[in-house]
Amino acid sequence: MIRHAVIASATVLCAFLAAAPPATGAPGPSDGWQRVGSGTLGGVSGMALVEGAPVAQGLADAVVVRDNQGDRESRVATLRLRPGHAPAVRELPWFGVLPAGLEALDAVPGRPGHYIAVAGRGEAYHIVVADGRAVALGGPVALPGRHDGDSYEGFALYRDRSGRTFAVWATRGSGPRPAVVRAASVRVGAYGPEFGTVTARQEFAVPFPNEDEVRHASDLKVLSDGTVMVSSVSDPQVDDGPFASAIYEAGRLTVNVAHDAVLRLKPKNDLVPFALFTKRDNRKIEAIAFAPGSQAVWGTDDENDGGSVEFDRVGR
Template sequence: MIRNGIIVTAALCASLVAAPLSSAASAGWQRVGSGMQGGVSGIALVEGAPAGDELADAVVVRDNKGDRESRLATVRLRAGHAPVVTELPWLGMLPADLEAIDTVPGRAGHYIALAGRGEAYHVVVADGRALAEHEPTALPGRHEGDNYESFALHRDRSGRTFAVWATRGSGAEKAVVHASSVRIGPDGLTFGTVSARQEFAVPFPDEDEVRHISDLKVLDDGTVMVSAASDPNVNDGPFTSAVYDAGRLTVNPAHDAVLRMKPEHALTPLSRFTRQDNRKIEAVAFLPGRLGLWGTDDENFGGSLMFEHLG
C-alpha cells in the first residue's frame, strides 16, 4: 500500500511481532526463518550492542520478491534461549532480492543493503521499522546480467569509508571482487571510481553450481573474509559451504583501495560444511576474538544462524 507517497510493505500481522523460534536440530544451528521466505541472505551486527559467545544483536535481509514478503528482520541471540526474530515493515522503495547488508561505520542504526542486480539501499532501522532513505544507488561498474551476493563497508584509520563487493561467480566463471571509496551522506550514497578489481575462485565447494563468493566482510585490520556455497538448484539441497580468509584490503598513499585476493591454490577453508551438513551459507559476520556468525538460506529448510570459533 502507498501511504503519504511512501510504499509500506512487510510480512503482516503476527509476523511483525517478536517471536522466538525453536533451534534447529543440528548442533549449534538456530532457526531464524521457516521455508522459502525465511532464508538469511545477508547479516550485519548492530553497532554498540553486546556481542560475544552466543551473544549478538543482528539485522538480517531476506531475498524475497513478493510485495507482502519480509525483506528485513532483527535477531536477538542469547545463550540458552531461542532466537527472538522480528520481521520489520519496509518503508520506501521496495527492493527485490536483497542479498547482502553491512553496518555503516560510526552510525548506529544505519545499514547499506544490496540487491542482487547491484542496487544499494541506505536503510535506517529504528522504531520497529526499516526506512529506505532516498532512491537506490547503482554500484559503479555494474553490468547487465551481473549477479551480486556480497557487500561490505570498511573504515580505515584516516576515517575514510570503503566499499567492497563481488559478483558471486558460477562454476568455471570466477567471482569478481571490486572496491571503491564511498560517502554516505544526507543526500544518499556516493561511490568513488572502482580502484580495485580482482577475480577470485575457491577450491571448495567443487561440485554443483559453485558460488565462489556468497558473502564477504572486511575485518578491522583489512582482512577480507568470504563464504562460498554450492547449490544443485534443488530446493532440498544437498548444499555445501565454506568460509575463507580470502585476502586483504589496504589503502595506498593516494587514498585508493587496493585488493590483494589470494589465488585458489593458496586457500584453505577455515570452516567447511559438506553435503551431509546440507547448509548453504549466504551471510557472514565477525565478532571479536575470531568468532564467526554464519547465516544460511537453506531454501525449503528456511534460514539458520550459528556461531563458530575460528581458532
C-alpha cells in the same frame, strides 16, 4: 561439519510479513544451528551485527535481509540471540522504494542504525533500522561497474585509520566463471551511498565447493585489520539441497598513500577453508558477520529449510 582452523522518500511503500513467519521453538539444536526463518521466504541472505551491542558466544543482536520479491514479503528482520533461549526474530515493515531480492548487508561504520543493503542486480540502498521498521533514505544507487546480467551477493564497508570509508563488493560467479571483487571509497550521505572511482578489481575463485552450481562469493566481509573473508556455496538448484559451503580468509584490503583501496586476494590454489560444510551438513551460507575479537556468525538460506544462524570463532 569439518573445521580447518587456519587462521524520507516521496513514495512510501510498506512490506509487512505476509508469508515468512517468525522462528519459534526450543533453543538451538545440538549442532549449534538456530532457526531464524521458515521456508523459502525465511532465508538469511545478508547480515550485519548491531554496532555497539554486546557480542559473545551465543549472544548477539543482528539485522538480516531476506531475498524476497513479493510486495508483501519481508525484506528486513532483527535477531536477538541469547544463550539458552530461542532466537527472537522480528520482521520489519519497509518504508521507501521496495527492493527485489536483497542479497547483502553491512553496517555503516560510526553510524549506529544505518546500513547499506544490496540487491542481486547491484543496487545499493541506504536504510535506517529504528523504532521497529526499516526506512530507505532516497532511492537505490547502482554499484560502480555494474553490468546487465551480473548477480551480486557480497558487500562490506570498511573504515581505515584515517576515518575514510571504503566499500568492497563481489559478483557471486558461477561454476567456471569466477566472482569479480571490486573496491572503492564511499561516502554515505543523507540520501544514499556516493561511491568513488573503483581502484581495485580482482577475480576470485574457490577450490571448494567444487560441484553443482558453485557460487564463489556468496557473501563478503572485511575485518578491522583489512582481512577479507568470503563465503562460498554450491546449489544443485533443488530447494531441498543438498548444499555445501565454505568460509575463506580470502586476502587483504589495504589503502595506499593516494588513499585508494588496494585488494590482494589469494589465488585458488592457495586457499584453505577456515570452515567447511559438506553436503552432509546441507547448509547454504549466504551471510557472514564478524565482531571485534574472535566472534563470528554464519547465516544460511537453506531454501525449503528456511534460515539458520550459527556462532563460530575466528581466533588466530
